[in-house]
Amino acid sequence: MSDTKVIHSSDTSGHIFSLFLKYVSANVLGMIGFSCYILADTFFIARGIGSDALAALNLVLPAYSLLNGTGLMIGMGGGSRYSLSSTHPEGETHRTVFTQSVLLAVIAAIFFALTGLLGAEPLCLLLGADSRTLPFAVPYIRILLAFAPLFLANNLLVCFVRNDGEPALSMAGMIIGSLSNILLDYLFIYPLNLGMVGAALATATAPLISMGILSTHFLRGNSHFRLMKTKPSLSTASSICSLGVSSLITEVSSGIVILVFNFLLLDLSGNTGVAAYGVLANIALVLIAISTGIAQGIQPIVSSHPGKKGQPVRHQIRCYALLTALLLALLSYAVIFLLADPIADLFNKDQNTALTSIAADGMRIYFTSLFFSGINIVAAVFLSSTDHPKQAFILSLLRGFLLIIPAAFLLAHLFGLTGIWMSLPVTEGIVCIFSLLFLKKV
Template sequence: MNKLASDLGTEKISKLLIKQAVPATIGILVMSLNMIVDTIFVGQWIGVLAIAAITVVLPIAFLISSIGMGIGIGGSSIISRALGANKPEKAFLTFGNQICLTVILAILFVTLGNIFSVPILNLFGAKGAILPIASEYFGVIIYGVPFLAFAMMGNPVIRAEGKPKFAMYAMMVPAVLNVVLDILFIKVFDWGMYGAGLATSLSYASCGLYILYFFLSSKSELKIIPKNFKLDFKIVREIVELGGVSVVRQGAISILMIVLNYSLFIYGGEISIAVFGIINRVMMFALSPVLGVSQGFLPVAGFNIGAEKNDRVKETIKKSIYFGSIIGTIIFIGIVIFKEQIIWIFTNDTTLLDKTPNAMLIVFLVTPIVTMQLIGAAYFQAAGKAMPALFLTLLKQGIFLIPLAYFLPMYYGVNGVWWSFPIADTLSTIITIIVLKSEVDKNLQ
């Protein structure tokens, strides 16, 4: 067992969380910047409809690449527990199976995405004037999605090895490249949405290639061994059960985007989709530190669950929720104070500047408590308990937010869409607290 991984079972919990969460946060922040830069540049240099087009297309790309993320998170849970139980052979076999699954499934879904691109875009809300712009963007970034899927598979595995800084670097590389290429392709070459898509696609490729370089180098404990590509049914089943939680979550998010874009288009037209496009990018960036805490939680909790150190697991849960809640409160205060200034970054369109700030404030209303949801679901993933992890993961996006976003606008118009977010967050958090407390009282005493 490498020393960095074994430290997960001995080092002070608060120090471990900082060591794991800070690089994860920076990586997520920079990766979020990757998407924000596209939105800013197309909003300033192409137009409002371009923001709406990106809002429609990116959930499709992330649905496909979430297959890699699911395989990565499911496999990394097995790897963390295997390292905690001092079973390196199982960790190596799991890693090989992850690579094989990711490559096969990513290529399959990208092929289907190419064949059925127009029906898929229509389903996700590419209506009216949005469709031709969205088609141009989607037709380019689809080729970068397999690289993104591989990167999203490899990133949690690197963290499971106890090397969060390398996971951070893997997310920083594409963000920096995307900024440079966006300026070059959109502003200098004037390639419009094709240029924005090409920049994003090449940045995805750089991320995937960096992850591949890491695993081929001496830096990784988990080597790419061809004999481990042979799928082991028991390992695959466990990866699918645990990783399926992330895939289903992204699937729920994709269905949510369909419902949101439908409601927004019906009750507010293309401009409301653009408003949500800005809010969604701000949400990705602003919530990165909270997501970083939950990502940092996974390897620490998983290792100590495997090592049967229940006191350390409980301490990890408590401190993760504590740190995340403080961060969430700071984020909300920042949104309250700077909401107008934030919108100016994306656009100078007067309609967007008028409609977006108050909508964003409503969406962020209960940000201080969202960490409890994330840690609750992450605990059950780390513990290898797929069903409760799936249930808690689906609470917000699937069980509450989808029906709320569909029905509330019938009575309250576009405002019903915005209020569905804080209502769903509040209900999900209450249920998560009940389920997690029951689990701790029953199995971690």
């Protein structure tokens, strides 16, 4: 593996912008497709099963966020280390980083699978399920976690194929996998009438389709990474995790937000409030995926232009990414603001007017956070890609734990439901100040 595919660009703005478009457009489309895994479940569960099942899905989403975040941590961290070491392709790290990433994924897969098979019911109870939602939550999370090896392997391949110079193939794998999930959701929930089991099976088997697409990278002989015979390395594993931990915390933070909001909403408005938030949370997965796609798109470019020599390219890529994040946030919010009521109705099989009202009002406040979260997500990945994991970790920690939890409890106490919806924009706005300060110093 002495030859390696490094992402080159000339010093002209035109070529840099072309490279930016190539990687970011592919990854934004791919991440939107990937985020539709759960959104498809939300739609078909809401329309085909009912509001209790929708509430159950929202209650178990934090577990899915942790699973997906772990996959992204290993994939993004491994991919970043792979690109950063590409200037020394003969070195031990570059040759073995994929294998070390696979070993990490195997350990994580065993943990998640055992949790799903042996502890699904206690986990659902811990996440807030009650007698109405538990029968829907348990089979869903059990199947999802039991299939953890597929999710983790898919995340790993997506990231490494992207860093190996194939962003379009990475995008194709994510989108086709998501489309297969939508088709399987319809088949399992409607004609086969498998309920929550069918929704879980559709989501859990879709990564197989994605990996089938990604495998062509190896079949065509384009791969510059492969499994190597090597001993587990704690230092390499630590390096991978440190570069990818911001991606983990970004995903886990969404799960933490969902968990905290669910408990607050159960107290304020019961299962109807949780079901309404389920609509917001799953739409948020898609909208946040846009920012994540921008961030993951720039990662291979930024990591492949280290040091002072690569600074002009990194600076331009950062400007393009932040501007794109703001423009897409503006477009997304305009759609949400104008169409909040009909969007909420799409997920309201029982025509519950309270559900529609809570969801629509919540969207218009909650999604003002998009103007800040895009900057924060891009900043965290940019910092990790330039080998500044500590700053990226701080940003992710502020978003995921240190600010959002006290803000949610305080604002809910002061303003009720409105305060819950306000807590995310307030948190993201404060973190945005730190993001801009960190980026200014890099």
